[in-house]
Amino acid sequence: MTQAITDSKQASTALAELFNTHKRVVFFGGAGVSTASGIPDFRSVDGLYHQQFAYPPETMLSHSFYEAHPAEFFDFYRTKMIALGAKPNRCHTKLAELERAGKLNAVVTQNIDGLHQMAGSQRVFELHGSVHRNICRSCGAVYSAEWICSREHEDAAGVPVCPACGGRIKPDVVLYEEPLDEHVLTGAVAAIAAADALIVGGTSLVVYPAAGLTRYFTGDTLAICNLAPTDQDANADLLISCDIAAAFAFQPVCADTIERLIAKRPRRLRPSAAARAFEEDVHGER
Numbered sequence: 595m596t597q598a599i600t601d602s603k604q605a606s607t608a609l610a611e612l613f614n615t616h617k618r619v620v621f622f623g624g625a626g627v628s629t630a631s632g633i634p635d636f637r638s639v640d641g642l643y644h645q646q647f648a649y650p651p652e653t654m655l656s657h658s659f660y661e662a663h664p665a666e667f668f669d670f671y672r673t674k675m676i677a678l679g680a681k682p683n684r685c686h687t688k689l690a691e692l693e694r695a696g697k698l699n700a701v702v703t704q705n706i707d708g709l710h711q712m713a714g715s716q717r718v719f720e721l722h723g724s725v726h727r728n729i730c731r732s733c734g735a736v737y738s739a740e741w742i743c744s745r746e747h748e749d750a751a752g753v754p755v756c757p758a759c760g761g762r763i764k765p766d767v768v769l770y771e772e773p774l775d776e777h778v779l780t781g782a783v784a785a786i787a788a789a790d791a792l793i794v795g796g797t798s799l800v801v802y803p804a805a806g807l808t809r810y811f812t813g814d815t816l817a818i819c820n821l822a823p824t825d826q827d828a829n830a831d832l833l834i835s836c837d838i839a840a841a842f843a844f845q846p847v848c849a850d851t852i853e854r855l856i857a858k859r860p861r862r863l864r865p866s867a868a869a870r871a872f873e874e875d876v877h878g879e880r
Contacts, residue, residue, distance in 0.1 A: 672745075721778060731764050
């Protein structure tokens with residue numbers, strides 16, 4: 595039976611218990627994780643996809659648009675996709691703290707902002723890449739987001755060019771029409787498949803193939819923390835609908851209570867997802 599929570603304090607208590615009653619927890623997050631850091635999400639009422647631009651955001655974030663309209667692409671990329679002033683919020687810092695304490699195995703993220711690493715997380719699978727890596731397509735030189743925003747090396751149209759060789763720069767971000775990085779995807783799938791608890795946070799679970807990775811989870815507790823309903827809510831054991839940063843503002847459960855919590859934890863087996871079609875995840879569109 596699904597436990598539904600809307601109060602942030604109750605959510606914090608439930609998440610603290612989850613971390614203290616499981617040994618292989620994985621966090622799978624999306625844009626909603628970073629909204630408390632001042633980065634807008636995509637699909638909420640105030641999200642990026644509801645704003646007005648010369649082209650639809652989905653179009654401007656496509657590989658074909660990058661190739662055909664590089665100046666417009668980089669203008670959108672600099673102003674809307676890079677947030678140099680953003681800082682990790684309580685969700686980011688708590689996840690890093692839990693990893694250091696040995697209570698979190700990995701973070702799988704759809705975000706490209708690098709805030710998990712800034713908070714201190716080490717094992718992070720960036721499904722959609724990162725704005726902090728911008729690569730010359732000719733010589734392979736890597737440039738930072740700060741370098742992109744400085745606009746010191748651009749052609750007459752305002753497109754960044756490599757100062758080393760004059761080659762064209764491509765953000766290390768998975769655009770629409772591009773496949774996910776197979777190495778990153780393989781690591782994310784392995785982490786989720788090995789987890790005994792999966793926390794899905796700040797994602798509407800509608801962007802595939804990333805949203806389909808939850809099917810590789812075969813553990814006993816699935817928690818979904820998102821303000822809006824998702825298509826996978828019916829599968830959740832714990833359903834949290836409140837601010838995710840507030841939900842992660844919890845303190846560790848005292849050690850003398852952990853054995854009692856583990857003893858009363860219900861066990862529920864899920865059908866194996868090992869035979870799922872991996873190829874469609876590697877080659878599917880974002």
